[in-house]
Amino acid sequence: MTSPSLLSDFERTIHPTIYSGGLSMPSVDLSEAEKRAVGLADQATLLVEGGDAKGAYRTIQEAIHLAPDNQSVIDAFTKIRLDDDEHPLLKSCRRFTLDEDVDAGKEAIGFLTSSSPVPADVAQRCMSLLLKISPIKHHDIRDGALSRLLRQSTAAKALLAERLQDKTTTAAFEEIYMIGDGAATGIANVVLTPEAWKSEEARDACEKDVFRLYMAKLLEVGDDDDSRAMRGISRLLVTDSAKLHDLVDDDTFDAILSCLDYRNPIETKSPATLSTAKFLEASGDKGQSMLTTYVIKHYSLQTTEDLVLAFSAEAAIFPIATATAASMFLTKDFLPSLVPLLELKVKSRHVGLAALEMLSAACVDTACREAIQKHCLEWIQEASKSDEAQKSTIAAVVLAKVHGTSVKVNGHSPDEKNEHNYSDEIVRKLMQLLCDNPKDNRASVFEGLAHQSSRPRVKESLINDRKWLQLFIRELGHADPVSSTIFGGLSIVEHLVTYLPNLSDEQKKIAQLKAYANAQGKPSQADPLNEDDAVSRRCQILVIAELVPALEGLYKQVRVGSLAIIIRIVLSLAKMPSKRRVIMVQQGALKMLIRSLEKLGDMDAQNADAKKNAAQAIARLLISVDPSIVFGPSKNASVMSVIPPLVSLLDDDDALALDSPRDLLPTYEGLLALTNLASVPTNGATESIVRLCRARIEELLLSNNSRIQTAVTELVCNLVQQSAGIEMFANGTPEAAKLVHIFLALAGSESLPTRSAAAGTLATLTEFAEVIDAINKQERGMELLLAILEDDEQAMLHRGIFAVVNICHCDKEEATVARAKMKELDIEKKLEMAKRKADSEDVYVLFEEAEKALGISFYQQR
Template sequence: MPMPTDFDADHKVSAPSGVDSSPNTSIEDQTLLLLARLMEGGQEDEDTCKELNKLTKMLDGDSSDPTRSPEPHKPINELLDTDCVETILGYLDMRQSPTVRGYATLTTSAYLKAAGDRGVKELSSFFHLTVGKGTYDDFILAFSVAASLFPVVPDVIAELFLKEGFVVSLGPLMKRKWKSKKVEQAALEMLNAACMHSACRESIKKYCMEWLDEIVNDVPPTSLDVSSPERHHVAEDGAIQQRIHSPEVRHLAAVVLAKLQAVPFAPRAGEDDKVQPAITSIEELSDMFKNMLSDKASQHSSIEGLAYASLQPKVKEKLAADGNFLKELINALGNAPAKSPETYGALTTIVNLTSYQPALTEEQKRMTQLKAYANASKSSKPNPLNDDEHVQKRCQAIFEAGAIPVLVTHSQHGSAASLMLVVLIVFSLSKNPKIRGQMAQQGAVKLLLHAYSVFPTDNVAARRTTAHALARILISTNPQHVFGGSNPLSMTSAIRPLLLLLSDDPTVEHRDLLPVFESLLALTNLASTDDTARNPIICIAFPQIEELLLSNNKLVTRATVELICNLMQAPEGVAKFADGGKQASHRMHILLALTDSEDYDTRRAAGGAMASLTEWDTAVNAILERDRGVPLLLQLCKEDEEELRHRGVVCILNVVSAPAKVGEWGVKKVKEAGGLDALKECLKKSRSQDVLEITVEALKRLLDDETSGPALLEG
């Protein structure tokens, strides 16, 4: 299908009364005068565009109650009779300037929307009558109209396109002795646009492949290579030329062939599934597009063709292995205007090269296998060139070609559609931990935060993908380097996107816990800085974090405990476990239980959180209130790993050192739970000077004897 353009991005609807606002001229008279000027023609393109824009605004404004003028008048779309419609459609002729065609497309779209079925009938009648006349000019006009309006009213144009005999006759029509290069180009533009519609694409593939192949391959190097019997007249603005296809025509034919081969053909039940074989392979077409990329005149077709050819795994590998081509593609993207087809096509090509295959659950894998068995004609094995290893190499190549700075620039001025492509590319690149730091240095975090702020809240998929890419980068970078110093980015601006990932994704049936896990890691990294990061996390997301503590997934539980460990550095975090309430008591119960987890990293993080918590006497009191509180802390002191023993003895020292009655109670509970033996065992196992000193200090507190420590050390 043709690449989208944001031609109408700045178009605003206004009431028809805003046009030619003469106090003595009715809306109907204003419209008729405007139509008369358009029908008269002969104006400069700039004036024509202004008139078309006025008519578009009038039609749009008159089509809805809120913007319709209160002045009684006949509906503006009804003032456009058949001659007026033909005039507007005439401005879609490929021989008009691209700007005029763009404005005429908007006007036609507004008319069809306002006129409804009557507009469709006018369009259909125009197309049939114009094709029926059979002259070169009429063919050019009819094909141009179809090409321009396929994206606007695809089903309407497809019905005209698929009328019996139309597509079948195109090839023979174009291969007549008397032929026009302009007619051929107009027909190819129509086929190019028609590829967006599956039924039209199938029809083209059945009946036009031979003709398209001939155009792409039948290129004599010089006029001497064309034997005299094969020289035919060509009607081209009155000139007599040899029958040699123009570069524009060849490039268009190549693009259409690429679209036909890139998208699999699935014949419908009961239809003839015989398809003309293509002489030119998709790999050969991709080579052609690569060579065209350096030519400014053919760059548009090159990029559009690459956007489709790069869907094929072999082409992906070939393109990604060519470093010079990748730099040329990135350079073309950098020079392409914002919101242009070239921008969208280049981004699409890069997305194709960098996209990983979606991760499947076991159930989804079984369903895929069952579908493959049901359709035995297709291989059930995925293409190995699409596996993670190959994709990561392609991503590395794209990164090394200098993609990130160009993507950052385009993210500031592009359309919503192109911004989504930019985010998808960054998301794929961010999967490689080795380049995340460099991505952050080159502006990827700024890009993602901007994208997250631009995407509307109802575009859940876009916002979650953006947040996931952000999480990956923030896992592997120092937050102070990304947000500190003279950097204008605020650390708190990254928190809300990350917190979005902690909630369920409403757009999918099976919850993917990888975004949750990676978001928790990124939040943990941010929470390692200071309370300006910790407090918003605690304030906004603590209920979600608390729920994730009970996750059935070991990695999610571990990451959640590690985050809580860092949040305990803030008084607000401590209060969640030690404010004396029932909820705090329940949280303390869970965190204590996790110090006895089977997972080493989870025990270590839970021990670290308890070491911070026990610095507060209210937290110590909450631990002492639980029968298993002190025994669980002493169990840490007897662990084989030094890090865990370190955390355990810090907790015990804090418990027995608590002020007033809490400390007295702590000493009693530790002694009753066998604290002396546990600490002696810790002394025997430990080699760290810190652990030894803390253990001795705890023993002193228990025995209330300053000389017992050295004796124990000697023992």
């Protein structure tokens, strides 16, 4: 749509009559011109009302040229100009409410969904339009626009707050509640927004009134859709349960618990579960007593409907109030009488399904799981053979959970072989259920396999069925990111990719002793399917099957607990060979980890492990890829964003357990990744690395772990190729002199990679007078530097003679002193001996250059 500034230009150039008093017209019949101009003006008006501003401008332009002084033309032009000045959201709302223009309503929703800011006066005028119009045909669009406006604009909430106070609250509530689900929930959001109210007292009073009205709606006879009322109750209880729980009486709580009926849609059960959890938390013993009364009352009546309600409530309560649910479940006569009762109700499909849902939920408690084995196992096994898909699915899930303990079949404990066969049978059934009906069985299969997939044989069954694996990954990507289903699916993947922990020798001995004791005196053998080679193979299969893109589609929306699992999965996958890591980067793993850290950035300290795992996964991926390809050759936000997490891997962990050695692998991998980043001279990484970990680098150079010492020395060797790295050594401070001394010592290390990197660093730094001065002032400094020439490795000879040449060519006073020291140390003989070992033309030329610069007359013949 043309902006006001463009319209101003249009007014000045197309309609000079308004500004300059006239327009020279061609000699045509004015009456015919005016007739045509009026027709065009009418057409332009229709076009602007239809939202086609550009077409309207073109049409009115032609009309003005034909009849600039015609009043109809001027009026049409004025309308177009006013229309252009009006805010697009207000314009859309006006067309939707006054003309019932569906497209305009959709435009309004689109504008509000885009999160574009809405001025306060525009928001309130749009609210007035949406509220005052009597019910219109397209109520879903009206509800969508109204709910989004309430979510985005405090001014819109303030207008609704006034409406709730000016009218009787009941009348205003009823009017808005009937608009739709979004508007009904919007009322709760309004009373929970202090900024929308003139006083806290008014808001507090209205909040309680609105809560009572939601509860009245829930109790209202004939209201088939409880989800609308439940969402409002849940929203208020979750936020203000301490204030509102006293308003919940027995009848209301019964109605909330009845919404937990497994037959209800998730839109009703989910807010009912949240409401129950918050009410029990806030009400204490009173709520526990009300819950117990509800379950016992319905179970005692033993009608089909009452049993479904009792079992459904128990199933929903186990995850949120396990102790209370377990105490009722383990009541002396409950489980012994359950199977006989279910057999009497065998014709009732809903009773059996509700009971299975309850048994599945009860498996979260060890005592309940053992009691189920004792009293219900055979009934569950029979249910798993049912021709009814839903029943057999849930029964299979219960068996999968129960089978995690010492299962008894027909009253006898199976031997190990039978136990494996029994487990395999359950797994095959669950896998087939996913193939038969992926969408409907996804949640149950994921939950059941999450319990079974920790077994090594099950891991292999899942990973080796490539067709099933592809289906599983597809369904994982389609699962609701905030549902419990996603947690089950991610748990399966984590079981497949998790490596055994690295243990110290002492920890290994303790583990062996425990395993020996648990095996009643028999030595324990590690399962080869849990060893690194088997896990690495599974990881590679999952990467080839494109697990990473599926995870990449989920991580933005999942809860923090699930995000932590995704990060652990990627960390394990990144332990694979470098070629597979490159594939992971191409599939989006690196970007996902960076964004995950941003998401965790605002979280509290409890996410420290997830952040560290993400940082280590980033390190593993960056070890294997060319950073200039991943980030580009120039400095950008992405390369800067990965350096802080990599640097964090270098820090000491003060919270380490006393009985476990420090795991230096994250530090080592962090150093390798930083070294790789610093290899690109133009990406700006060096400056950031030096700024963030200068002190830590010095500490790690003195590490008694040879691999850490080598890695940090190689990092510094790359850093000194840039001015920021050179400044660490060449700033003339005691700290810089200390670093020079450390590198002189490291150049004599027993580790070839360490001394090679140290010598390479010195070869670069000896170009600078400040570094030469630091070598001069160190006791035996020049002696240590020249000792590099005594090394038999050609790479060391090259670095050593390069350092000598640098000093020879420097014209500073410090270099003059250095050359004198070299002569005192018989540099002529050292060069002669080293030169004999040189087998490279480049190195040989450097020796001759040094001899010439030092004025040594001895020249060895080639």
